[in-house]
Amino acid sequence: MINERAIAYFSMEIALHNGIPTYSGGLGILAGDMLKSAADLNVPMVAVTLLHEKGYFHQQLDENGNQLEQAVSWDPRKYLEPLPGTVNVEMEGRSVKIRAWKYELHGSRGFTIPVYFLDTNLGDNDPQDRSLTGQLYGGDARYRLCQEIILGIGGIRMLREMGHHAIKKYHMNEGHAGLAVLELLNEAHRQLNKPETDPETIESVRRQCVFTTHTPVAAGHDRFAPDLVRNILGEQEIIRLNGFHEGQNFDITRLALNLSGYINGVSRKHGNVARSMFPEYPVQSITNGVHSVTWTSEPFQKLYDIFLPGWRQDSFALRHALNIPKEAVWAAHLESKQVLLDLVNQNEKAGMDVPVFTIGFARRAALYKRADLLFHDIARLKKIATEVGPLQVIYAGKAHPQDREAKAIITKIFHSRRALKNHIKVIYLSNYDMEMGRLITAGVDLWLNNPVSPLEASGTSGMKACHNGVPQLSILDGWWAEGHMEGVTGWAIAQDGQPPAEGDDRNRDAAYLYHKLENVIIPMFYRDREKYINIMKHCIALNASFFNTQRMVQEYVTNAYLAL
Ligand SMILES: *Cc1c(COP(=O)(O)O)cnc(C)c1O
Numbered sequence: 001m002i003n004e005r006a007i008a009y010f011s012m013e014i015a016l017h018n019g020i021p022t023y024s025g026g027l028g029i030l031a032g033d034m035l036k037s038a039a040d041l042n043v044p045m046v047a048v049t050l051l052h053e054k055g056y057f058h059q060q061l062d063e064n065g066n067q068l069e070q071a072v073s074w075d076p077r078k079y080l081e082p083l084p085g086t087v088n089v090e091m092e093g094r095s096v097k098i099r100a101w102k103y104e105l106h107g108s109r110g111f112t113i114p115v116y117f118l119d120t121n122l123g124d125n126d127p128q129d130r131s132l133t134g135q136l137y138g139g140d141a142r143y144r145l146c147q148e149i150i151l152g153i154g155g156i157r158m159l160r161e162m163g164h165h166a167i168k169k170y171h172m173n174e175g176h177a178g179l180a181v182l183e184l185l186n187e188a189h190r191q192l193n194k195p196e197t198d199p200e201t202i203e204s205v206r207r208q209c210v211f212t213t214h215t216p217v218a219a220g221h222d223r224f225a226p227d228l229v230r231n232i233l234g235e236q237e238i239i240r241l242n243g244f245h246e247g248q249n250f251d252i253t254r255l256a257l258n259l260s261g262y263i264n265g266v267s268r269k270h271g272n273v274a275r276s277m278f279p280e281y282p283v284q285s286i287t288n289g290v291h292s293v294t295w296t297s298e299p300f301q302k303l304y305d306i307f308l309p310g311w312r313q314d315s316f317a318l319r320h321a322l323n324i325p326k327e328a329v330w331a332a333h334l335e336s337k338q339v340l341l342d343l344v345n346q347n348e349k350a351g352m353d354v355p356v357f358t359i360g361f362a363r364r365a366a367l368y369k370r371a372d373l374l375f376h377d378i379a380r381l382k383k384i385a386t387e388v389g390p391l392q393v394i395y396a397g398k399a400h401p402q403d404r405e406a407k408a409i410i411t412k413i414f415h416s417r418r419a420l421k422n423h424i425k426v427i428y429l430s431n432y433d434m435e436m437g438r439l440i441t442a443g444v445d446l447w448l449n450n451p452v453s454p455l456e457a458s459g460t461s462g463m464k465a466c467h468n469g470v471p472q473l474s475i476l477d478g479w480w481a482e483g484h485m486e487g488v489t490g491w492a493i494a495q496d497g498q499p500p501a502e503g504d505d506r507n508r509d510a511a512y513l514y515h516k517l518e519n520v521i522i523p524m525f526y527r528d529r530e531k532y533i534n535i536m537k538h539c540i541a542l543n544a545s546f547f548n549t550q551r552m553v554q555e556y557v558t559n560a561y562l563a564l
Helices: 026-040 141-161 180-192 199-208 226-233 237-241 252-258 268-277 298-307 315-323 326-348 378-387 404-419 434-443 461-467 506-527 529-544 549-561
Strands: 007-011 045-050 058-061 067-070 081-091 094-106 112-119 169-173 209-212 249-251 262-265 283-285 357-362 391-396 425-429 446-449 472-474 490-492
Touching: 007 026, 007 141, 026 045, 026 094, 026 112, 026 169, 026 549, 045 141, 081 141, 081 226, 094 141, 112 141, 141 180, 141 226, 169 180, 169 549, 180 199, 180 209, 180 252, 199 209, 209 252, 209 549, 226 249, 249 252, 262 268, 262 549, 268 283, 298 315, 298 326, 315 529, 315 549, 326 425, 326 434, 326 529, 357 434, 357 506, 378 506, 391 434, 404 425, 434 461, 446 461, 461 472, 461 529, 472 506, 490 506, 506 529
Parallel strands: 007 045, 007 169, 045 112, 169 209, 209 262, 262 283, 357 391, 357 446, 391 425, 446 472, 472 490
Antiparallel strands: 058 067, 081 094, 094 112
């Protein structure tokens, strides 16, 4: 039974390939990396997402750092195969027809995982419905709810249409996919001919569902006004009956929590945070990872092929990185750095030099990530660059089109850049995407991450850096609370020997940041290179060998998929 799939994975965004721009950030990258590792490990999964034929958006930045957004056009035909079958969902009393495009994800041992991209842009549909699978995170609450109905309800129906009748587990990646449980309840109701509220029916659905929550930020949890839900979905009894309301609004996260037998956060610390957010639920944790081969630069791939044979099939082989000669590590690093600086110098006329200590910061420009913290005290930073050693900084990241505060962070960075002119070169690359992510995480000397603790559920770009021997300086939040060993795998933005501090105290966190740069990291980089390279090797051996999606998928299989 070649088509027999036991686990269905639902995600609003999945980043599989740089040419398929259907992701906005970490959530989508994680989904793509997870599926790649599942394919490598022959885990019988199938995945569902939306086509997003206008992508997220293309980012342009003017000379002041104002973000201009353009629609992306990409040709699904280039990567995906349109499939003949269709299914329907009811919305606002209309029947909306959905078709699917298939992407075949090939694992390292030849196993394939089908990924279905759902599409409502069909001639039979009402014009307003044709655009529903157009834009990722575009539009208003109505548009979002319609997308979630297509993903959750339409997704389950599409799986049946494609002949997947043996699925044992439905994994909802974040609340966007939560409505899948509604359709599972409806199915059970139709098949068993029992009321939706029958405890056995609910329990049978719960045994099949896995839910991963990804953010402690309130805006990351969808809530919809009851009238909106009623208008779009109709008087669905289940919505009223199961008491999934949180206050007034219809809470998709709660729906998923109530009907999932396994619930997890995405790092140990985030598990604790999620348990305090949802104390009635048994929230576990599985720490995120990245797909090792995808996020390792070519020079490091070659190095690992020589010194760590088998690493492409088995990320745990990376633990032997301590055996790689330091000269070889440094040479691979310089090659990766040269590739990045060539790009920056050509495209941005940045005039950056390879010997100069280079800091990288690239991620969504969300407020809590505080991309501008490095420039909290411009005079202090200038002094460090003049007295301790020269430095340069490379930024990238998109702000959500409706997030004015996030956009202001980018203009602030451009402003600081002007203030630092002649002292520190700062560059902000526009249109951050997977390919750029690969280059930046491999090509800098230090990866910086300074979110407001405890809002970074995991973070994954630092794990990409580890795969390329790039150490980090980071707030002890998310995965770094697990991956950090001071002076061994990198450095904490914290007071050594004290419990990690929480909250948005910029004076405090900037002081720690400058202290580490000034007294520990930059001096070591310029004056004790051997020690620096030793830390680089420990990043690979201790962190890349663990913070990868091979280990992560194995945990999902044993703790979530097979355990219920
Ligand atoms: C890895 C990656 C992210 C996620 O970065 P975080 O540090 O986890 O926020 C976002 N966007 C792109 C393009 C990436 O490659």
